[in-house]
Amino acid sequence: MHTNRKALWAVRQSGLPTVVRPCPDCSGHRHRPSGKIRVNASGKLLDVWLLLSCAWCDRTSKVAVHERVHVSSLEPARLVAYENNCPSVVQELTMSASLAAKNGYRLDWTGTWRVEPHTPLYALDDPTPLTVGVRFELPAPVRVERLLMLGLGLSRSAVRRMVADGRIRLPQALALDAKAHRDFELTLHGPGAVDEAKQAHLLDTPAVAGVVPSAAQSPHPLRRATAGA
Ligand SMILES: [Zn+2]
Structure with missing residues (x-):
């Protein structure tokens, strides 16, 4: 019987990415946000910077968020968040790929995430797709x-x-060696369909029935891998 089984894996945040660019004062390249945003007003024009600290020498450097923008072009709430060093805006700016591209630096995401996989234990053995x-x-x-x-x-x-056996099916656009950074769905298929096909084949060819069933009863390599993990 086919039921629609679903599981959820959450990619959770465990840290902020490191901003990688040369420090003007030392040979270090790694920076973390200082937690501060600087807003400078010149008449009606604003400059907004995200402040970083060099992880090695602690020197403060600036990342341009807005340059010479008219005050009316910013959402009032956004401006208040900048002026108050709102932590969630600091986080958002630090993680922003577009800000990194605009300012010509790289983000190192090592150690910033973990997976919380809520998968039923039997997921790999159940013939019903998950x-x-x-x-x-x-x-x-x-x-x-x-x-x-x-x-x-x-x-x-x-x-x-x-993946090669078709037991893990990924979205068409997503290769195994690709990097995902937004939500997607995959399906897990149990060995059932494959085994059933084998059994049907065995019934048709009784001459090899004495040999193959023992192979079928041997532990599945995947189960060994699961048990060892
Ligand atoms: Zn430095």
């Missing part, structure tokens, strides 16, 4: 293969085998 919704709490680029390894507790080779 839809897994992957939800991103932050726009961290996550390699799909690594996400699957962490989500399923499987080795890289086991994940590759399951």
Whole structure:
């Protein structure tokens, strides 16, 4: 019987990305947000900067968020958030890929996320397909293969085998070595369909029935991988 089974994997935030660009004072390249935003007004024109601290020497440097913009072009609430160093806006600016591109620096997302996979234990053995919704709490680029390894507790080779066998089905646009940074869905297919096809084949060819069933009863490599994880 086919029921619509669903699971949710959450990609949770465990830190902010590091801003990677040369420090003018030392040979360091890694910066973290200082927690401050600076707003300078010149008549009706505003400059807004995100302030960073060098992780090595602590020197403060600026990232241009808005340059010479008319005060009326900013949402009043947004301006208040800038003036008050609103932590969620500091976070948002620090994680912004467009701000990084505009200012010519790279974001290092290492150690900024973890996966909370809420998958039923029997997911890999149940023949009924399981839809897994992957939800991103932050726009961290996550390699799909690594996400699957962490989500399923499987080795890289086991994940590759399951994708090759069609037991893990990814969206068409998403390759195993691609990086995802926004929500998507995948489906897990149990071994049932494959095994049933094998059984049907065995019934048709009784000559090999004495050999193959013992192979069918041997532990599935995936179960060994799961148990070892
Ligand atoms: Zn420095």
